[in-house]
Amino acid sequence: MKFLRQTLAVAAKDLRSEIRGKEAVNASVSFALVILLLFSFAFDLEPEQIRDIAGGLLWLIFAFAGTLILNRSFARELVNDCLDALLASPVSGAQLFFGKCLANYVLILIVECISLPVFAIFYNVRLPQRLALLFLVMLLGTWGITVIGTLFSAMTVNLRLRELMLPTLVYPMLIPALVGAIELSRALITGASLAENFIWFRILVAFNVIFTILSLALVEIVLVG
Amino acid sequence: MRLKIILTLTAIAGVILAWDLYRIFLVVPDEANQGAIFRIIYFHVPAAITSFTGFYLAMFSSIGYLMTKNLRLDSIAASINEVSLAFASITLVTGSIWGRVIWGIWWTWDPRLTSFFVCWLIYAGYFMLRRAIDDPTARARLSAVLSIFACVDIVLVWKSIEWFRTQHPGPVLEIRGGGGMAPGMEAPLWWNFLALLMLAAALILIRTRQETMQLEIDALRRHAHAF
Numbered sequence: 272m273k274f275l276r277q278t279l280a281v282a283a284k285d286l287r288s289e290i291r292g293k294e295a296v297n298a299s300v301s302f303a304l305v306i307l308l309l310f311s312f313a314f315d316l317e318p319e320q321i322r323d324i325a326g327g328l329l330w331l332i333f334a335f336a337g338t339l340i341l342n343r344s345f346a347r348e349l350v351n352d353c354l355d356a357l358l359a360s361p362v363s364g365a366q367l368f369f370g371k372c373l374a375n376y377v378l379i380l381i382v383e384c385i386s387l388p389v390f391a392i393f394y395n396v397r398l399p400q401r402l403a404l405l406f407l408v409m410l411l412g413t414w415g416i417t418v419i420g421t422l423f424s425a426m427t428v429n430l431r432l433r434e435l436m437l438p439t440l441v442y443p444m445l446i447p448a449l450v451g452a453i454e455l456s457r458a459l460i461t462g463a464s465l466a467e468n469f470i471w472f473r474i475l476v477a478f479n480v481i482f483t484i485l486s487l488a489l490v491e492i493v494l495v496g
Numbered sequence: 497m498r499l500k501i502i503l504t505l506t507a508i509a510g511v512i513l514a515w516d517l518y519r520i521f522l523v524v525p526d527e528a529n530q531g532a533i534f535r536i537i538y539f540h541v542p543a544a545i546t547s548f549t550g551f552y553l554a555m556f557s558s559i560g561y562l563m564t565k566n567l568r569l570d571s572i573a574a575s576i577n578e579v580s581l582a583f584a585s586i587t588l589v590t591g592s593i594w595g596r597v598i599w600g601i602w603w604t605w606d607p608r609l610t611s612f613f614v615c616w617l618i619y620a621g622y623f624m625l626r627r628a629i630d631d632p633t634a635r636a637r638l639s640a641v642l643s644i645f646a647c648v649d650i651v652l653v654w655k656s657i658e659w660f661r662t663q664h665p666g667p668v669l670e671i672r673g674g675g676g677m678a679p680g681m682e683a684p685l686w687w688n689f690l691a692l693l694m695l696a697a698a699l700i701l702i703r704t705r706q707e708t709m710q711l712e713i714d715a716l717r718r719h720a721h722a723f
Contacts, residue, residue: 419645426638430628439624440642443617444649446610481648489641492562496637 277362281370282377288347289378295343296378303336303386307393318395325396326456330449332386333409334416337379338438341420344371345428354428364491368421376417383409399459408459411475412452418479419444422486425493451475498701505698512691516684524681533597540590542689543583544612546696548650550580551619555647558640567711570636573643574626575703579696581619588616618646632711 289295310328348354357367387409391398399405420441427436451471458468520538527534557573560566591609596602603609622642629635 426625426641427628429634430625432628436621436625436628440618440621443614443621444645446614447649482645485645485648489644492637493641496633 274363274366277366278370278373281357281362281367282373285344285371285374286377289374295340295347296381299336299339299378299382300385302339303332303382304389306332306335307386307390311393321394321396322461323457325390325394325460326453326458328394329387329390329456330412330453332390333379333383333413334442334445334449336382336386337413337416337420338441340375340378340382341417341424341441342434342437344375344421344424346424346433349428358494364494365487367494368425368486368490371425372417372421375421376413379413379417380409383413396460399462401459404465405456405459408452408455408475411472411479412448412455414479415448415452415475415482416445418483418486419448422490422493425490447474448478451478498705502698502701505694505701509691509694509698512687512694516687516691519684520688524684527681530598533594536590536594538685538688539692540587540594541685542692543586543590545689546692547580547583547587549693550576550583550696550700551615551643551647551650554580555643558643561636561640565633567632567636568708570632570640571707571711572700572704573640575700575707577619577622577643578703579699581616581623582699583692583696584612584616584619588612615646615650618642618649622646632714 316324345354348357358364362370387398390396420437423437423441423444427433427440430436451474454468454471455475457463458465458471516538520535524535526532554573554576557569557576561569561573591612592602595604622639625642626635626639629638
């Protein structure tokens, strides 16, 4: 219970500071819009073809835009040595990490909820009837991005090339989760059979469970040593 | 002592490789469907297994570092990963050459090739991370964590051949439940695996020594700057 309360306190702190400053979310949403614009120059497709690749495009946008938020997650604590203060506080490394994860999760989901309808409008993609299932896929895929991204954000926070290192390390690690999310989104948008694509759901869940446990176990080493 | 071990390993590996090359090119006949190019499997598969073996050994060495904080274990982990990355590169290149002849293309995004490439990228990231950190203990700590994460990802690679329908030829070797190669054709593959493993061990010993010396040099340099 205490674990949860302190975790939520860290998450609330991050969310409050983001709501007041709005620096990461604003940048992330703008970046998502820029990618949407760039896609329009990259290809000129028929509506059926767009539906086939919509899942992939969506998750590329989510992953790219999400990294901006993840990059700021620990970097924002460097000013005034806030990270040292947080580590010195009675909050454990796992609580700090989990709190930051929750805050990042909410922020990335906000960016996704803004960019999804914009994507649908710009590219004339009809969102699936089973919208709740698409949200479930978004919830699962985003957790994968968040948990790996937050841990690697903690790992790279003190590096000179932080902004470069994070995406280079995170994207290859995320591939199983991204592929799972892309395939499920594609199946939902094109109306393909979900039973045939159930394996991707399992991969996504397995990825999330494994890396959440691993991150919680190793985060103390990453943050404190 | 270390030099003797390195020399012995290299010499034995050299002899096995020479004997194997003779058998691969002069004794073993062409494969019925693929012709001469199938011989690339004698290097492709052992290099792949050697690299995976290395990545896992490095993970155990990394866990050992996290438990004991002995920097020597970090040097060993980094050396093993470096040599394994070289073998992974050999796997990718030989696979690509084989694909060009059999499939007519250098590369195809089938899940297994993609997963192997992902692994390669992760370990390339491992070395980028190491380069970016100056402090030896922080470097050892973070790269150990990354090594553990990377190995979990490798599990997905190994599983991918069962999980995805792939363009990649199914399991060929007897132990993985494939149709199997003719008895005379499979033996050189395992001998090559042994030889490459010994070669890898020799390279790892050399690299570990260099890493340890680098640590000493860095420590001396810091000591000198302190005055």
